[in-house]
Amino acid sequence: MKIRMTxxxxxxxxxxxxxxxxxxxxxxISADMEGVVGVVTGEQLGPGGFxxxxxxxxxxxxxxxxxxxARAAGATEFxxxxxxxxxxxxxxxxxxxxxxxxxxxxxxxxxxxxxxxxFDGVIFIGYHASTNNTRGVRAHTMxxxxxxxxxxxxxxxxxxxxxxxxxxxxxxxxxxxxxGDVAVAENQVIIGDIEGxxxxxxxxxxxxxxxTPEAGYEVIRTRTKSAIDRIEEFEPYVLETPIxxxxxxxxxxPVELLSYLPNVEKVNSHxxxxxxxxxxxxxxxxxxxxxxxxxLQP
Ligand SMILES: [Zn+2]
Numbered sequence: 001m002k003i004r005m006t007x008x009x010x011x012x013x014x015x016x017x018x019x020x021x022x023x024x025x026x027x028x029i030s031a032d033m034e035g036v037v038g039v040v041t042g043e044q045l046g047p048g049g050f051x052x053x054x055x056x057x058x059x060x061x062x063x064x065x066x067x068x069x070a071r072a073a074g075a076t077e078f079x080x081x082x083x084x085x086x087x088x089x090x091x092x093x094x095x096x097x098x099x100x101x102x103x104x105x106x107x108x109x110x111x112x113x114x115x116x117x118x119f120d121g122v123i124f125i126g127y128h129a130s131t132n133n134t135r136g137v138r139a140h141t142m143x144x145x146x147x148x149x150x151x152x153x154x155x156x157x158x159x160x161x162x163x164x165x166x167x168x169x170x171x172x173x174x175x176x177x178x179x180g181d182v183a184v185a186e187n188q189v190i191i192g193d194i195e196g197x198x199x200x201x202x203x204x205x206x207x208x209x210x211x212t213p214e215a216g217y218e219v220i221r222t223r224t225k226s227a228i229d230r231i232e233e234f235e236p237y238v239l240e241t242p243i244x245x246x247x248x249x250x251x252x253x254p255v256e257l258l259s260y261l262p263n264v265e266k267v268n269s270h271x272x273x274x275x276x277x278x279x280x281x282x283x284x285x286x287x288x289x290x291x292x293x294x295x296l297q298p
Contacts, residue, residue: 025120025231026077027070028172030111030163031063033084034128034138035179037199037216040208045138046085058213059084060091062125062178062199065217066224067099070123073228079119083111084126106291109283111159112166121175121231122167123224129182129202130158136182137202143290148270149248152282153239160187162283164237169279173234175227178220180208191237197223243282245274247289258289 033045036059043049067078081102082090092101107113115122129136132149141150141159150157152165160183164174177187178197188196197220200210211219227234248271249255259266265273272289276282 023074023076025070025075025228026118027067027075027079027121027123028112028115028119028167029063029066029078029080029123029125030083031059031080031090031125032111032128032159032179033059033089033126034140035183035199036062036126037213038210039126039200040137040210041206056089056091058216059089059126060094061213061217062220063090064094065220066123066125066176066178067095069221069224070228073225075120075228079114081111081113106287108287109166109280110287112163112283115167115170115172117170117172119167119170119172121227121234122164122172123175123227124160124163124177124179124187125220127158127160127177127179127183127187129180129186130156132156133182133186135202136186137180137200137205137208139182139205142286146250146254146290147248148250149246150286151244151246153244154246155190158183158186158190161190161237164191165239166279166283168236168238171236173231173236175231175234176224178216178223192235194234195223195227239279242275242277243279245276245282245285247272247274247286254289 039055044051044055046052063080078099080099087104090101102113129139131139131141131147133139141147160177167174174191174194176195177184178199181198181201184196184198188194199216199219200208202208252269255270255272258264258272267273274285276285
């Protein structure tokens with residue numbers, strides 16, 4: 001009797017373990033760099049910076065930390081978008097063979113290129129605070145040199161929330177964000193109760209108190225595991241359509257030229273309004289508004 005009961009309990013435990021495991025999940029990872037552990041100035045952020053090559057390693061390791069934890073929790077497929085600067089930061093030889101990486105620009109859906117409804121969840125790595133935030137390290141939205149504000153349906157957006165809305169268009173929820181404390185908090189306020197991996201604390205635009213790389217990877221692994229374990233709880237972040245974009249730019253000339261387009265309205269000398277039928281149209285409009293120049297080569 002006693003033996004039989006033990007066996008029953010074991011069988012019950014096995015059943016609940018099976019229903020709890022997350023098998024065959026497909027995860028999309030969008031990786032930026034300003035929110036990577038230790039990043040505080042341009043020296044870490046682009047070719048020519050005296051610390052850039054080392055920080056490409058840290059960025060790659062942070063993505064791998066998320067992949068390792070997600071895989072251990074049951075994820076089996078990964079697509080990574082290299083979404084910072086020239087889009088060629090991640091060291092692709094350091095990923096396992098079942099990972100694919102989206103590189104360089106331009107590409108449709110920008111930092112979310114390749115997302116579709118086949119994914120189960122989205123993870124943001126190395127994300128930073130928005131341009132409207134007075135506290136974040138390297139706080140900007142899409143272009144620090146040119147954009148002063150991006151609003152969708154009247155709401156101030158971060159890169160994270162815009163990208164969450166693109167994923168939401170396909171019914172895919174964001175489940176985790178890593179970056180500085182301000183960026184993580186800001187995205188949790190807009191997107192909802194997603195997991196947050198804080199790897200540094202802002203002390204100004206150009207300064208932060210940071211974890212070491214290894215300690216940062218551990219935080220990312222822990223929060224990713226939590227996210228995968230409760231992946232059924234997350235809701236896609238969906239904006240009501242049609243979507244109204246209000247884009248404020250630093251300079252007068254792009255505002256004036258963009259306002260010549262038939263469905264663009266000039267709100268004031270620094271702001272245009274565009275209404276898109278969905279996030280695809282909004283994302284493509286932003287890509288053109290920010291990226292187009294007649295002398296682009298080749
Ligand atoms: Zn970036």
